[in-house]
Amino acid sequence: MKSREIRKQFLDFFNDKGHAIVPSAPMVIKDDPTLMFTNAGMNQFKEFFLGNKAPKNNRVTDTQKCLRVSGKHNDLEEVGKDTYHHTMFEMLGNWSFGDYFKKDAIAWAWELLTKIYKIDKDILYVTVFEGADAEGLPVDQEAYDLWKAIVPEDRIILGNKNDNFWEMGDQGPCGPSSEIHVDIRSEEEKAKTPGKDLVNQDHPQVVEIWNLVFMEFNRKADGSLEKLPAQHVDTGMGFERLCMVLQDKKSNYDTDVFTPLIREIETITNAKYNKEEEINIAIRVIADHVRAVSFAIADGQLPSNTGAGYVIRRILRRAIRYGFTFLNQKEPFIYKLVDTLIKQMHEFFPELKKEKNIIVNVIKEEESSFLRTLAQGLVLLDNIISTNDGKIISGAKAFELYDTYGFPIDLTALILEEKGYGLDEEGFLEELEKQKNRSRAATKVETGDWEVLIDDPIEEFVGYDTLETQVRLTRYRKVASKKEGEMYQLVFNITPFYAEGGGQVGDKGYLESPNGDVVYIIDTKKENNLIIHLSKNLPKNLNDTFKAVVDTKQRNRTAANHTATHLLHQALRSVLGSHVEQKGSMVHSGYLRFDFSHFSKVTAEELTQVEDFVNARIREQLPLQENRATPFQEAVNQGAMALFGEKYGDLVRTVKFGESIELCGGTHVKNTGDIWHFIITGESAVAAGVRRIEAITFDAAKEYFANQTDAYNQVKAVLKSNATDPVKAITALQDENIALKKQVEQLLKDKAKGLKTELKAMLEDVNGVKFLATKVALDQGSIKDLAFEMGNEYNNLYLLFASENDGKVMLTCYVSKEMVKEKNLNAGQIVRELGKLIQGGGGGQPFFATAGGRNPEGIPEALKKAKDYIL
Ligand code: ATP
Numbered sequence: 001m002k003s004r005e006i007r008k009q010f011l012d013f014f015n016d017k018g019h020a021i022v023p024s025a026p027m028v029i030k031d032d033p034t035l036m037f038t039n040a041g042m043n044q045f046k047e048f049f050l051g052n053k054a055p056k057n058n059r060v061t062d063t064q065k066c067l068r069v070s071g072k073h074n075d076l077e078e079v080g081k082d083t084y085h086h087t088m089f090e091m092l093g094n095w096s097f098g099d100y101f102k103k104d105a106i107a108w109a110w111e112l113l114t115k116i117y118k119i120d121k122d123i124l125y126v127t128v129f130e131g132a133d134a135e136g137l138p139v140d141q142e143a144y145d146l147w148k149a150i151v152p153e154d155r156i157i158l159g160n161k162n163d164n165f166w167e168m169g170d171q172g173p174c175g176p177s178s179e180i181h182v183d184i185r186s187e188e189e190k191a192k193t194p195g196k197d198l199v200n201q202d203h204p205q206v207v208e209i210w211n212l213v214f215m216e217f218n219r220k221a222d223g224s225l226e227k228l229p230a231q232h233v234d235t236g237m238g239f240e241r242l243c244m245v246l247q248d249k250k251s252n253y254d255t256d257v258f259t260p261l262i263r264e265i266e267t268i269t270n271a272k273y274n275k276e277e278e279i280n281i282a283i284r285v286i287a288d289h290v291r292a293v294s295f296a297i298a299d300g301q302l303p304s305n306t307g308a309g310y311v312i313r314r315i316l317r318r319a320i321r322y323g324f325t326f327l328n329q330k331e332p333f334i335y336k337l338v339d340t341l342i343k344q345m346h347e348f349f350p351e352l353k354k355e356k357n358i359i360v361n362v363i364k365e366e367e368s369s370f371l372r373t374l375a376q377g378l379v380l381l382d383n384i385i386s387t388n389d390g391k392i393i394s395g396a397k398a399f400e401l402y403d404t405y406g407f408p409i410d411l412t413a414l415i416l417e418e419k420g421y422g423l424d425e426e427g428f429l430e431e432l433e434k435q436k437n438r439s440r441a442a443t444k445v446e447t448g449d450w451e452v453l454i455d456d457p458i459e460e461f462v463g464y465d466t467l468e469t470q471v472r473l474t475r476y477r478k479v480a481s482k483k484e485g486e487m488y489q490l491v492f493n494i495t496p497f498y499a500e501g502g503g504q505v506g507d508k509g510y511l512e513s514p515n516g517d518v519v520y521i522i523d524t525k526k527e528n529n530l531i532i533h534l535s536k537n538l539p540k541n542l543n544d545t546f547k548a549v550v551d552t553k554q555r556n557r558t559a560a561n562h563t564a565t566h567l568l569h570q571a572l573r574s575v576l577g578s579h580v581e582q583k584g585s586m587v588h589s590g591y592l593r594f595d596f597s598h599f600s601k602v603t604a605e606e607l608t609q610v611e612d613f614v615n616a617r618i619r620e621q622l623p624l625q626e627n628r629a630t631p632f633q634e635a636v637n638q639g640a641m642a643l644f645g646e647k648y649g650d651l652v653r654t655v656k657f658g659e660s661i662e663l664c665g666g667t668h669v670k671n672t673g674d675i676w677h678f679i680i681t682g683e684s685a686v687a688a689g690v691r692r693i694e695a696i697t698f699d700a701a702k703e704y705f706a707n708q709t710d711a712y713n714q715v716k717a718v719l720k721s722n723a724t725d726p727v728k729a730i731t732a733l734q735d736e737n738i739a740l741k742k743q744v745e746q747l748l749k750d751k752a753k754g755l756k757t758e759l760k761a762m763l764e765d766v767n768g769v770k771f772l773a774t775k776v777a778l779d780q781g782s783i784k785d786l787a788f789e790m791g792n793e794y795n796n797l798y799l800l801f802a803s804e805n806d807g808k809v810m811l812t813c814y815v816s817k818e819m820v821k822e823k824n825l826n827a828g829q830i831v832r833e834l835g836k837l838i839q840g841g842g843g844g845q846p847f848f849a850t851a852g853g854r855n856p857e858g859i860p861e862a863l864k865k866a867k868d869y870i871l
């Protein structure tokens with residue numbers, strides 16, 4: 001069975017059981033401070049489990065793009081080395097939100113695997129939670145009994161808390177789980193060791209395929225458990241592992257999910273899969289990582305130096321490095337695999353095809369730049385080796401190479417080994433640990449339990465219509481981090497505060513108690529669909545009704561920038577072409593930033609056209625036309641562009657100004673006239689094929705003009721008499737300056753000529769040498785000219801000039817070539833020795849040399865000693 005049919009059968013099966021099929025959420029998570037990437041199917045439903053929002057369907061099923069490379073689930077180091085962990089994989093799942101529970105979940109899982117997919121029952125094992133005394137948790141008897149009715153008892157294995165109790169995080173929903181494992185070993189091997197003994201023992205052919213989680217509890221900050229008001233089912237099955245079983249293979253990489261990629265890698269690199277383990281690992285790493293990176297880029301996450309972007313960069317670099325070392329690839333090649341990947345996946349994941357250009361270009365560019373880093377690292381490593389005492393390279397040096405230059409440590413170790421050197425690995429790990437601790441301490445956040453005052457889980461946002469309203473506090477909790485100190489997170493029944501999202505910053509403002517006390521709201525963020533207001537302190541009386549007031553000035557500036565961002569998007573598509581797509585945006589109160597796909601620098605003329613376009617829309621005074629509940633498809637039909645990597649509901653908000661229409665949850669001006677004016681302040685590259693424009697509007701534009709005017713007036717004031725036409729005046733000054741420079745040069749030349757005559761008269765005959773040692777008041781260039789000119793006139797010359805310029809003392813020595821030979825005079829040696837007298841050093845050639853120093857007091861002595869060389 002082909003993988004695409006396997007996927008379809010799963011979804012159809014649960015659809016028949018009343019589950020709505022929903023799309024995969026983006027793999028890159030944007031609005032959740034607790035998670036960078038989706039690492040399980042349940043992530044997108046967290047808000048339902050937490051009770052922050054009611055689901056539309058209480059049974060859903062999907063396949064979810066997951067990435068396990070950071071945080072709690074990090075499989076990166078396993079990937080490629082084993083045959084069943086990936087960085088990016090699909091997790092098939094079915095969910096019950098307070099609907100069915102263990103009975104149906106277990107029965108359906110078994111039915112699907114054994115009846116529909118027809119997996120032989122004799123290769124399946126199931127696990128059940130054995131309980132945990134310390135937590136007062138009993139064995140999951142209910143699950144055990146349900147399994148016992150369909151599976152022989154010797155195939156049911158009790159598992160500990162580590163394997164069979166699932167938790168969302170340190171706090172939050174959790175519960176026992178029941179896993180299904182497969183044993184796909186050969187009959188001989190099965191005869192040797194029973195499969196039962198290998199479950200959860202990291203055997204590559206006795207692996208977990210499906211995890212059924214029964215969410216029963218909520219874990220509080222103090223570690224205690226409380227029963228959830230409603231019970232849920234959350235299941236996750238690894239799609240690639242399922243394909244391995246159904247296609248009768250021993251490795252995920254031998255299924256049709258991966259073989260096209262592996263064939264392509266073989267073709268490009270001339271390496272053969274399944275010959276040598278080192279090469280196999282490299283091929284698997286590359287086949288896996290190109291998927292993770294392509295999907296991430298399609299979801300809008302470009303490689304970068306921070307956060308999620310850095311994680312993506314590291315994955316790609318791991319692939320490049322394996323190709324470099326084990327497949328001998330010194331030129332970019334991974335980008336060439338994208339075509340094959342797209343062919344394989346585009347039916348189910350159309351975003352790949354749509355974003356192909358960006359994916360290919362970004363990967364290629366990253367490859368080139370990291371290959372340069374590798375080449376540079378090799379040179380640095382050679383340097384370290386050649387200057388090292390002994391045969392062991394210290395951990396600190398290897399760490400610097402790793403941390404500052406991005407040079408992979410395993411590559412360092414390998415090269416050192418080849419050259420007969422050792423690496424202090426422990427020292428390296430210590431350095432790494434130190435760095436991790438530093439960043440961990442800086443980012444660690446301690447979160448308290450929610451204190452619930454009013455049971456009102458749905459917090460209504462009214463901030464599109466009003467900036468001030470009466471609110472009640474429904475819950476709050478304390479959070480503490482080293483970086484930001486202690487803070488409170490407040491949740492209200494209703495709020496005018498916009499939470500950071502869609503690139504727009506969160507609102508600031510204050511809460512006022514009836515008695516006039518004020519608590520400042522310093523930021524507003526969203527977490528699992530909950531609007532959270534941050535404050536440094538709590539109101540005195542928590543049960544008051546407060547007046548909640550948004551900082552109008554900041555909000556208005558931000559709104560102007562947000563609307564301008566839409567107009568900018570429209571302008572770019574009109575001026576540059578419809579290939580322009582939004583790749584990111586940042587809307588602050590002070591400025592806006594917009595990233596978009598475009599393959600060359602935007603020219604000055606184009607920028608002017610874009611600016612003019614936006615300003616024309618501003619002058620047209622277009623009113624805001626918004627619709628908060630447009631069916632998604634209708635919005636798209638109207639011309640609004642859905643961004644990959646964004647999560648949209650069935651009903652979306654559309655924001656329209658004239659011809660500009662966008663899907664947007666942000667806050668906007670009522671009329672484009674309120675933007676006042678739009679000025680582009682910068683254009684730059686973010687990545688291959690992605691440009692960035694920065695701009696300002698409204699107050700910031702006014703300030704910009706005021707500053708420009710001010711500067712202009714100052715220029716005029718400085719120019720005094722020529723104030724009417726400063727450009728003309730400045731040009732005249734520049735011309736005058738050029739003329740004066742020429743005059744000065746001429747004068748200096750004349751002076752040097754006069755000086756030459758004077759100095760010639762001062763030459764002394766000492767033992768057949770024409771000698772002069774004296775101080776001259778010339779710059780270094782003129783001294784050199786002078787010495788050489790005099791040298792042209794004599795063939796037995798020996799000169800030592802001393803000069804002082806800007807506190808710097810110089811000695812210049814000239815010796816005719818003939819004297820170098822006959823008298824054994826050496827200008828280089830002379831300045832080195834005499835240079836000491838002026839606390840300096842220098843050198844040069846035997847016939848001409850200079851020394852610079854700091855001690856003018858030494859000049860007379862140096863001049864005196866010069867003669868000693870010919871006496
Ligand atoms: P394992 O112990 O094999 O790492 P897990 O306990 O981490 O698995 P879960 O978190 O329960 O797995 O995820 C549900 C299912 O997703 C697993 O049963 C497995 O089929 C699949 N899965 C988990 N991690 C990966 C991965 N890195 N690559 C591919 N599939 C995975």
Ligand code: MG
Nearest residue numbers: 068073074075
């Ligand atoms: Mg795991």
